[in-house]
Amino acid sequence: MINTYQTSMAPPPVPPRLAGSQPVLFPAPLPPRRHSKSLIRFLVAVVLLHLFLSIGGFIYLYYNDKMLSFQLPSRKGEEGQTAQFSSEKQDTSHKALAQMAIFHPPHSSDQKSAPGYLQWNINHSVLRNVAYYENTWLTILEPGDYYVYSGVTFSRGDSERPLVSRVKLRKNENAEVSVAMQAYCNLSSSSSGSSGSPSSRHLCTATQAAVITLERGNQLSVWVQDLLLVNYEEKATTFGMYKL
Incomplete structure (x- = not known):
């Protein structure tokens, strides 16, 4: 009889087992960290620049309005009055x-005292x-x-x-x-x-x-x-x- 259980071929290797029971998937590649940090820094710079411009614009408008209030005359009712902060020359010119x-x-010779x-x-x-x-x-x-x-x-x-x-x-x-x-x-x-x-x-x-x-x-x-x-x-x- 021919022994069918004996052969000269080696059995196929056993595939390695995974550590967990999760199925083998192909995950999406993550973006490089270098590009992510650059984007965050850019956004932070834009926000800070916008904040500084807003504060600077507010300060400029505040002082500009204050200076105009010193220079422009005001009128109250029917009596024209000069502004309280008008120059001294303008103020004294109407006093x-x-x-x-x-x-x-x-005089005549016969004029008496x-x-x-x-x-x-x-x-x-x-x-x-x-x-x-x-x-x-x-x-x-x-x-x-x-x-x-x-x-x-x-x-x-x-x-x-x-x-x-x-x-x-x-x-x-x-x-x-x-x-x-x-x-x-x-x-x-x-x-x-x-x-x-x-x-x-x-x-x-x-x-x-x-x-x-x-x-x-x-x-x-x-x-x-x-x-x-x-x-x-x-x-x-x-x-x-x-x-x-």
């Missing part, structure tokens, strides 16, 4: 003021939001605190009385007159007479200044004891005011 030039009245109010030469004076009344009074149009100044120069003295200049005030054209300020000056007795050349005359100036609270309609004027004693040269006698 009330007066710079008066004195009027030289014609008499007290009176100085008259203003309106053509050579500066008035802003201040009116004048009968060429001797100034009328206040804007109430407030005013710096008032006066300087009256005398070219001749008075042998009996000291030279005096008074700034007088009244509430309106029909009200009683009161003294707001007054000043004195003295000349030597040798110059008290009317004789003598202009170059040999002595001069003195009665100056005064004060801050006065004035209402609308108040009036101011300058009074002297003798109009013939005043020096009427240009700029020798001055009077003015400006609102603080």
Whole structure:
């Protein structure tokens, strides 16, 4: 008999077993880690750049709007008012003021000494939001605190009385007159007479200044004891005011 269980061929090798019971699959290839990190870094950079641009734009718009609020004037109601943050030049250009030039009245040989109010030469004076009344009074149009100044120069003295200049005030054209300020000056007795050349005359100036609270309609004027004693040269006698 032929032994069928014996053969010279070796049995086929046994396939290796897997560690787990999972079936053999073909997994999808994963993306390289290098490309993944580059993408994440790019996205983070874009987000940060957008954030910085947003913050910078907000700061720019905030300060730009703030600067415009300093420069643009504002108006409230029907009364036009300049902005609180306007420049000092714009603010002071609309304030009330007066710079008066004195009027030289014609003198005659028979003219007598008499007290009176100085008259203003309106053509050579500066008035802003201040009116004048009968060429001797100034009328206040804007109430407030005013710096008032006066300087009256005398070219001749008075042998009996000291030279005096008074700034007088009244509430309106029909009200009683009161003294707001007054000043004195003295000349030597040798110059008290009317004789003598202009170059040999002595001069003195009665100056005064004060801050006065004035209402609308108040009036101011300058009074002297003798109009013939005043020096009427240009700029020798001055009077003015400006609102603080």
